[in-house]
Amino acid sequence: MAARLKRTPDGLVPAIAQQYDTGEVLMLGWMDDEALHRTLTTGRCTYWSRSRGEYWVKGDTSGHVQYVKSVALDCDGDTVLVKVDQVGAACHTGDRTCFDAGELPLGGPADGREDGPA
Amino acid sequence: MAARLKRTPDGLVPAIAQQYDTGEVLMLGWMDDEALHRTLTTGRCTYWSRSRGEYWVKGDTSGHVQYVKSVALDCDGDTVLVKVDQVGAACHTGDRTCFDAGELPLGGPADGREDGPA
Numbered sequence: 478m479a480a481r482l483k484r485t486p487d488g489l490v491p492a493i494a495q496q497y498d499t500g501e502v503l504m505l506g507w508m509d510d511e512a513l514h515r516t517l518t519t520g521r522c523t524y525w526s527r528s529r530g531e532y533w534v535k536g537d538t539s540g541h542v543q544y545v546k547s548v549a550l551d552c553d554g555d556t557v558l559v560k561v562d563q564v565g566a567a568c569h570t571g572d573r574t575c576f577d578a579g580e581l582p583l584g585g586p587a588d589g590r591e592d593g594p595a
Numbered sequence: 596m597a598a599r600l601k602r603t604p605d606g607l608v609p610a611i612a613q614q615y616d617t618g619e620v621l622m623l624g625w626m627d628d629e630a631l632h633r634t635l636t637t638g639r640c641t642y643w644s645r646s647r648g649e650y651w652v653k654g655d656t657s658g659h660v661q662y663v664k665s666v667a668l669d670c671d672g673d674t675v676l677v678k679v680d681q682v683g684a685a686c687h688t689g690d691r692t693c694f695d696a697g698e699l700p701l702g703g704p705a706d707g708r709e710d711g712p713a
Contacts, residue, residue: 500618505674550697556623579668
């Protein structure tokens with residue numbers, strides 16, 4: 478399986494954590510071979526922390542555990558999708574997901590709109 | 596906004612495409628600042644192809660367009676979540692999502708199971 482993984486230059490693949498029943502995208506972490514192995518075999522999501530340079534079992538500090546329901550590689554073997562049952566907040570800010578506070582505005586400059594006022 | 600982005604060593608951030616109504620995680624692509632700008636301003640998902648080294652408007656070749664519904668950065672500014680309306684298959688294999696065919700087996704070695712046979 479390790480041979481199927483294609484990694485970024487730092488040897489990692491992105492791992493998407495999704496709440497298994499609601500479909501919420503909770504967060505994105507990073508895994509190397511060992512983190513993926515631990516995730517598959519322990520039932521707990523384990524990531525590699527790029528900032529701390531260490532393995533990180535989600536919830537060990539916060540209590541906000543991710544119980545693994547299923548794991549899939551994508552068609553190119555360079556991304557992992559982990560369906561989990563998330564206890565509490567996935568985000569360290571206390572938000573349910575890491576994307577709750579980050580919505581960006583859509584749309585181009587007003588004068589570029591074909592349907593704008595003359 | 597560009598200042599908020601934290602990139603991998605190759606200058607990119609992962610972008611998760613999710614079907615806006617069903618919640619399916621469709622695929623993961625990569626964006627640089629310009630791809631994110633085009634995604635926000637054109638209404639069509641635009642990625643950076645790591646293998647081809649060029650921008651790539653999803654659906655331009657396949658017809659399997661992703662119409663952008665919303666875009667959010669995560670709490671650390673290093674991941675993008677794009678909610679889209681996906682036309683047809685998201686995966687180049689013809690599957691609806693890039694994760695449909697890639698499920699991995701869970702569980703450790705059988706002799707490590709506490710609930711296994713004696």
